[in-house]
Amino acid sequence: MDNLLAQLPALQVVVPFLTVPLVMLLKPRGFAWLAATATSVVCFAIAIAMTSAILQGAPLTYAMGGWPAPFGIALAVDAFSALLLLVITGASTLTLIGARASIDSQITDARQPLFYAAWLLALTGLSGIVVTADAFNIFVFMEISSLASYVLISGGPDRRALPSVFKYLVMGTIGATFYLIGVGLVYMMTGTLNLADMEARVHEVGDQSPILVAAGFITVGLALKAAVFPLHAWLPNAYTFAPHAVTAFLAACATKVALYVLIRFDFLVFQPNLVGHDTQFAYFLMPLAVLAIVVASAVALFERNLKRLLAYSSVAQIGYIMLGASLVNDAGLTASVVHIFNHALAKGALFLTVMALAMRFGDVSLDQLAGAARRAPWTMAAFVVAALSLIGVPGTAGFISKWYLVMAALDEGWLAIPLIATIAAGSLLAVAYVWRIIECTYFAPADGTEPTGHVPPLVTGVVLIAATANVYFGIFTALPTTLAAEAALALQEALP
Template sequence: MATESAGFDLIANLPALQVALPLVAAPVCMFLKPKGLAWLFALLVSAATFAVSCLLLQQVMELGVVSYAMGGWAPPVGIEYRVDKVNAFVLLIVSMISLIALPYARVASAREIPLDKHNLFYTAWLLCLTGMLGIAITGDAFNIFVFLEISSLSTYVLIASGRDPRALTASFNYLVLGTLGATFILIGVGLLYIMTGTLNIADLAVRVPPIADQPPVLAAAGFLTVGIALKCGLFPAHFWLPNGYAYSPSLVAVFLSATATKVSVYVMMRFQFTVFGDVTVGENFDFANLLLPFAVIAFLVGSASAIFQQDMKRMLAWSSVAQIGYMITGIGLGSVEGVTAGIVHLFNHALMKAALFMAVGAVFLRAGGVRLVRFEGLGRRMPLTMFAFVLAGLSLIGVPLTVGFVSKWYLVQAALAQGPVGYFLTALILASSLMAVIYVWRVVEVAYFRDPDPEAPREEAPLMMLVPMYLLVGGCFWFGIDSEFTVGIAREAALQLMGLAP
């Protein structure tokens, strides 16, 4: 379905509104200095972007691909916003997490963000939201780079905005690696433009296959893969991620862990299958297959490293390295089943990891820290918070009736379909899940089987932190029991991404 930007029709202009709403709202938010006003404004904007993403997903599911020509200039000459089932799903994830996380942020920001910086903090939040939504919705390769820089620059600010001085170092490390990744992406886009004369992704999908064996195209695929791997934190380009999550404010860790890496994984999928689907390295060896060894190492190293962490935010950060490995494993398998598993895990991991970081942030609010020793006796001191942590932890492990089980079930099925190599891969996936049992159990054992400090206060987290936390936990079980919605969209998106469906 094609739409033009002439005139103003709300439904016809939904793709533009998806990005324009938070982009225009960001500078306005900067001037909202009265207490709580910037937060309320950001919440309303996030609600509006979520509504737009829901409407776009509905349009795509009912009518097919939505093509929106910016300024009335038809693609590939003009810039195109192109929405299909793949990125409509990603838009829903990003806007949903922002909306759910902001009520939680209202309480957490009072403790972790200096009061005089709240307006600047929520300005950066809206810019980060703009960047991630723009990355997902644009149909222009260069615009992916532009929106990637908008989200990255605001992310550096978000990470460094807390009171922990170590956050400045973490932000700087991410800036260095993020700039390197962005440079690689820009070089890759430039090589594609030189070889094809276009930046439109749909047009690239037509022009790249006839020249897929040319060295500049192979170089472009390499530069883009490495650059995106740096952005999504895939091993061995993951060094920024543990410190970035561990030392940033809790509400920032909630938002970024559930969205930023997911958007980067989406970009990886988009380029690997839409643009480089016919690019091979050697005989009958797809370029995407090169990702598989790194993905396997990622979920093994990430899970093993999480076991030895004493800082719980750092533990969850290493767990995210492992979960990114699962997503990329699906891409690396190169099958419809594998890509379906990777796409559905984008949604499932967003739910469970955001819930876990919310629980840890609530502990920080009441206990004053997130090291493992601070969790002693919390099962009795903060029963609702710890129960939410345990439930989300079960999903992280992959216990049946949770979204984590759904993701691993489809990933294992995709692996088994590969024959003998798949059997070995399945064993490694199960081994990583057993390691998840160990690091989640460490927290459970300390919280429920050790006595609390008799002088420590017994105070539960505020309601505004508990409600979003349990909303996400409820989603972990709701979509684990009835996965028809998420798996159905993921499978249709995988077929469309791989060119097997219109």
């Protein structure tokens, strides 16, 4: 058993990757879906097994090809990465289980094997970013996941997806290339690509200015990938026009993974070694986070397409995650990591309900959804619960992260007042934009025509599970908070 456990970090990436060619060959209807779902379930199981191992003891490491770090590529799974793995594999599994009917309606049969193959490649890439401890390897996995995401997003029937993906592709590539430049500069000065090794060697470097430039390139590059305001321009359209299932999967984890790399890289490599970097980091990101929360929420207030509204809400929520990290203290990092988890729960559940609503009503503009609650009571009930979590109402997961964030802000002296005001304003704006949806779906009269779509019970079940998770993790919070506290501790160990 221990032997198997030691292999799990590698299996997390290898299992979905090796299934890709198999899935591509499965032409008969339904088989590709079955194979992809089964793979995703296995990945989820691997993530759970690793998480429980980490909760009990030491982090897991794996040397690829038997070459020890820093010479070979090392995989390392600690509390932070375990949390992300749970989010990635969980989102993929839950979405795949519920998404078959939706994918059938949006992707032609002939293309489905390729679609599922791209899905597994995205899963491979996202998991790979999280498990690897090698800076260049992160780049490779990031591009695998990004290229697969471009394919997934452009797979839908809406032609507007194409220019949106093109924009995403251009911006994503620029982001990745910036990251590559940063890694190159650090490598030039330290001669290593292993993150832990970099941490040890950066402070031996005489002239720190290339490192500073590298920090700038890496931060901006990853901020582009993570859609940190104002580099979020690619996100709303890409999420809006993607197939609904893809939106649910990517919204739950894609930007979070870029944030993971950003936080991890900065806190492991740059924070301990660059003089004054903590203030630079904070002064750069904190205003952006505040702006993201306020501006993106305000934009969401005026959107009439449900998916685009939620996409702008994602930009705002990324602001909360950045806000926690930019405080550069224990509580802030914990809040940030907890919010990565909790926001994935809320946004994943919301986009899953959007998927169900789209199947029933055909379109997800607010005009189309007038009076939807009477026709899809369970789906809308799940939507309301997930939306409450998004707002941060107590009793839901969203409240927990906001509480941690407020506690972290309180450590900041006079800064606490504007920060808490921002958090409160963001929450109130969220109330406003969520309530527009609820008013429309619950109280607006429906037009006479009965919608033709049909939602299989399996989809409703998945949606309800996702919504329940938001309540469950709002009350029994041990799992995310323990992992987050450990992650925050590990991130700070290196700090002086």
